[in-house]
Amino acid sequence: MSEAGHTAESVAAQIGVDPKTVARWVTQDRIPQTRHRANVAELLRRDAEELWPDAARRRDPKWFRPWAEIEREALGLRWFESAVIPGLLQTADYARAVLASGPLAADAEDFVETRLRRQSAVLDRPRPPLVVFVIDEGALRRGAPGVLGPQFDHLAALAQRPNVMIHVLPLRAGLHPGQAGPFIIASTPEGDDVGYLDDQAAGRITNDVAPLWAVWDTVRSVALPRDQTVELLEARSWMI
16 A cells, blocks of 8 residues: 555545554455455556455455365365255356355355365366265255256266266155265365365364264165256256
């Protein structure tokens, strides 16, 4: 700001925020929302990524960042999801709908951008991991048809990648141990397995993965094969 001849007060006046907000961006290392970053970068004649190089990573909730690092380096991921489509597989519109319905609603748009970058960091890296997803059919039935239709197309396209395996756990499978909640198992380059579990407040990382493997083996065994999953995703008559 000094090089551009600006102060916190002058930037605030131009951007339309309180000077105390700009001061927090500077003195407390806070990261502005996407639209404010773009406006500040234009005002200061600098690139937004130069001003905030770690913006995407740091918009993740603080408690999630250690897992994001594990996820980016993992050689393999096994993911069971019971209520929503896994974050790595979500379209922008689906992610927006999910985030807007929860505690992150106020900053949903920023988190959508973060989620999409997270997907690319895992699925589009030069040597992507083997990722296997088991998704309860109930999760596929939750959402507006206008959002779910493109989301199913996206899932079917991703399922064609050799390193992406998507399996739906059908409702006819009945009760199963996965109903206790979603989880992820990451296989690390060091040869270890690390688990991740979500709850209402935050997520937690665990090295005690034996119970997760036991549940994984069960839900995977009763899930549909890959080809039948794609057929289900491509059929629209069952959507409600």
